[in-house]
Amino acid sequence: MSNKKAFALRLDPAVHAAVERLAADELRSANAQIEMLLREALKARGAEVKPSPPPRRGRPPAEG
Structure with a gap:
């Protein structure tokens, strides 16, 4: 399960179209593109946010 915060975001249709174009050019989803932007x-304004650790992938370690 993801630890990401979900919320509704209303965008001007022209802004949404521009985000989708950028996302397609950079092989990202629109959601990932918005997060990157x-x-x-935030970094440009001096409030850099460190990325969260990536989720663990694969099978859990064997017990024993």
Whole structure:
């Protein structure tokens, strides 16, 4: 399960279209593109956010 915060975001249709174009160019989802743009904007304003550790993948370790 993801530890990401979900919320509704209303965007101007032209902004949404631009985000989708950028996302497609960079092989990202629109959601990932918005998160990347927000991180860049926060960093530019001096509020850099460190990325969360990636989720663990694969099978859990064997017990024993």
